[in-house]
Amino acid sequence: xxxxxSVAALAxxxxxxxxxxxxxxxxxxxPGADAEFAKHLVIYNEALASxxxxxxxxxxxxxxxxEVNVVLANLTGSDKKIQYRFSWxxxxxxxxxxxxxxxxxxxxxxxAKKSMHALAPNPTVKTYKVNVREL
Numbered sequence: 001x002x003x004x005x006s007v008a009a010l011a012x013x014x015x016x017x018x019x020x021x022x023x024x025x026x027x028x029x030x031p032g033a034d035a036e037f038a039k040h041l042v043i044y045n046e047a048l049a050s051x052x053x054x055x056x057x058x059x060x061x062x063x064x065x066x067e068v069n070v071v072l073a074n075l076t077g078s079d080k081k082i083q084y085r086f087s088w089x090x091x092x093x094x095x096x097x098x099x100x101x102x103x104x105x106x107x108x109x110x111x112a113k114k115s116m117h118a119l120a121p122n123p124t125v126k127t128y129k130v131n132v133r134e135l
Contacts, residue, residue, distance in 0.1 A: 040070070042087070044133035051076045052132060055113055066120040070130055077110040081135040086118045088125040097121050105135060 037054035055073035059066060066088075074080050083103040088096040100121065108114055116130070 040127075040129050042129050042131045044131065048080065048082070048132065048134055051080060052082070052108065054130065062119070064123040066125045066128065068118050068120075068128055070116050070118075071113050072106075072108060072116065072130070072132070073113045074108040074111060079110055080108040082106050082108055082132055083135055084116060084130055084132050087129045087131055088120050089127045089129070090124045091126045093127075096125050103133070 034054075037057055040057065041052075041054050043049040043052065051074060053073050053075060054070055056071040058069045061067065068086065072084070083105050085101040085103045087098075087101070090096055104116075106114060106116075118128070120128070
């Protein structure tokens, strides 16, 4: 009996661990989302991927650096406690200063939109992605 409960506990631990190690998924297939916007969004939770989209985005170059303004929209009536950070890529699509950005907490109320602003870390940056995960 003790061996059976140990096996069950190990199986439960493995299932929980597997659920926490989700890699990011691009939201390019999201119905209703603009494909041009969606390619800039990486969501680290499958359920969240159907609830949050980029509704608008603008970019410009300021002082040689890419400047980005992104509007995230919550498509549901429930509040979403999320974190986001920007990833920056050069003209060959290699990540610049990988993992250097901090995760920023954000409460995205039901059916709300929030604007996020960021400035690229250096002039080699040509594009970006917004990484989103639940808190």
